[in-house]
Amino acid sequence: MLRKINFMLLVIMTITITSCSEDFLETKPTDAISSADALATPDNMALILNGLHRLLYAQSQVILPGGTSTRAGNHFWIPLGDNLTGDVIHTAPANNLGWQNQTKWISHTLETSRTTEHLWYQRYHIIASANAIINRATDGSIPEDARLKEILGQAFTYRAYAYLSLVQHYAKGYLIGNPASDPGVPLLFASEAPFTSEPRSSVQVIYDQCMADVDTAIGYFQGATARPTGSADAKSQLNIDVAYGLKARIALNSGQWRIAADAAKKSRENYPIMDETDWKSGFNTTLLPEVIWGSNVITTETTFFRAYFYLMSNTFNGSQIRNNPKAVDIRLYNQIPDTDYRKDVFLKDAPNSNGSASNGEGGWDNNTNPLYTTEDEFDSAIAAIKAEYGLASGHNTHPYMHFKMKQKVPGGIEPDDIILMRASEMYLIEAEAEAMLNNIAAAQAALQPLGSERDTAYDATSFTTQAALMDHIKFQRSLELWGEGFGYTDHIRWDEGIDHAANGGSGASEVLYVDGFKQDKPSINDDWVFKIPQAEIDANPNITSSDQNP
Structure with missing residues (x-):
């Protein structure tokens, strides 16, 4: 066996x-x-x-x-x-x-x-x-x-x-x-x-x-x-x-x-x-x-181009990321309130610099974003993102790309730690379980500490039914644990x-x-x-x- x-x-x-x-x-x-x-x-x-x-x-x-x-x-x-x-x-x-x-x-x-x-x-x-x-x-x-x-x-x-x-x-x-x-x-x-x-x-x-x-x-x-x-x-x-x-x-x-x-x-x-x-x-x-x-x-582990961040982090200097920056689902992004700071790690208006992009809109000639009216503006926006996040010259940018996972040494190839369990997941498990028990107040109470930390306008009591709570918990898990x-x-x-x-x-x-x-x-x-x-x-x-x- x-x-x-x-x-x-x-x-x-x-x-x-x-x-x-x-x-x-x-x-x-x-x-x-x-x-x-x-x-x-x-x-x-x-x-x-x-x-x-x-x-x-x-x-x-x-x-x-x-x-x-x-x-x-x-x-x-x-x-x-x-x-x-x-x-x-x-x-x-x-x-x-x-x-x-x-x-x-x-x-x-x-x-x-x-x-x-x-x-x-x-x-x-x-x-x-x-x-x-x-x-x-x-x-x-x-x-x-x-x-x-x-x-x-x-x-x-x-x-x-x-x-x-x-x-x-x-x-x-x-x-x-x-x-x-x-x-x-x-x-x-x-x-x-x-x-x-x-x-x-x-x-x-x-x-x-x-x-x-x-x-x-x-x-x-x-x-x-x-x-x-x-x-x-x-x-x-x-x-x-x-x-x-x-x-x-x-x-x-x-x-x-x-x-x-x-x-x-x-x-x-x-x-x-x-x-x-x-x-x-x-x-x-x-x-x-x-x-x-x-x-x-x-630090001596030689995963490098086999690492989590090689597959996931847009700051990693590897071909999987340089050619294929990872992005958030647009539908999830559109649900995030402007008062929620988690929205900041997703760059909706990042220029599409990749001629091989699967949406066919890569490069200035295919630009559809009205924010960039000239090629200089388009290129300057790309340069600003690379400078802010430490990207290498070969990195492409793409609308809705993320910077949630970032390397300790941006633009490098060193493997970083892998988080396997954290407290936010536990708040969300508690909330989902209470919601499934139809304990509305208990589910709201589990959500409030997490939601209010992430979103200045958060109010868990606005979700008053089991169905509404479950829809919201699914959103919170999709965003918090993305x-x-x-x-x-x-x-x-x-x-x-x-x-x-x-x-x-x-x-x-x-x-x-x-x-x-x-x-x-x-x-x-x-x-x-x-x-x-x-x-x-x-x-x-x-x-x-x-x-x-x-």
Whole structure:
């Protein structure tokens, strides 16, 4: 089973390498110590956890057997969530990493694609490593002190995180299907080769396992050593706040509204909502005050042109961005009040400087914006944007382009941190769950702190019915969490399809988007579900071709 899982201890070591001009540290994984040694003490187990922290963002070929340099963990999987649904708009052809194959709805519908295969194996690697810790740490051979409880809390949280990711991608959505009978993914509890799994369990069984694991994690964290504070690296570690946040996500996506609201509230307690300065600073560091969990990408990690910001940030100096600046859906932009400072990160009137732009309006000769009456005005506006945001000479500009995600070093190629969970999401989970319970006042109360921070004229009490609240919550999630990867799971939970031509149009090109331009809602459209890797079917005796998703 899982032919590509060779249990690697993912222990981190630091070695010194001499470059042409300077000495620098490179952090690499090694499997040079035995399994028994790696699991002998809580401190050794912590090294395995450090390997998992890195596995979340490393290029897969440096950690996973059979991996590829074209996928760098959550650098790829996080923006994929908004790429598949078209919440982030591509403005021109630029198909590095097969990124626009995702946009066109090609890769995740193929059982032999890198996307379907590497997401599957990366998440099962997390599960296998978590199992190794859990199985040894609970066998009674190591005293259960606060340090061991911290290790177990992280391991159980990681396992819940990986199973949730798998069931959300490779199975039908909980709320739009029949979870008691819909096939989910295999449960794996082994910590040693050959990693024999169960057959595909139902969606319900997988969600139950996620909830059981996260509840177990919370129990361990309550008696555990605390997570360090004050550094970006510290927020790579999982703690009780992360576990509560994950519990909120599990409950939200399975319709356990009371549990979702209560867990979200607990998760966000220690993380103040970002102010305008922080919100506009670029989303490039886990040090932002409301970040609950994120990957602190080590400076020597060579993701570069495989990084989240390479795919997402218009300040990154890579061909995917220079040729194809990412833009906001025009329909979302038009809903943002002028009193909401989040509107400022989207440049409605940026000139279209790209002759290859998919809307055919690139360059001065095709300009349609009445703000620019001369070519000098057009060129000056382009130059001003490049100067303000630190763009390189080769960067194109485009109407509605964004500067929400900005690099610490604009115009460079260094990979920055990946934010995985923050307080604003938890306010929105709480609000949605209360709205689904028809607790109008409670939903309004959850929305008001976030909305009033972002919008000087905000008044949550103006949304007085469940329907009005849900429409507004969908808008707030689409805006607040734009580019942070929630589009795919939100569309499935809400059973909403994709139609870039509807309601005035998103700004996307049907020629560029192909099948991704319009998709029926998930409840009637099997293409929302990722194919199980053919390699898994070929290797796993408990899964056959009849188990393949339709």
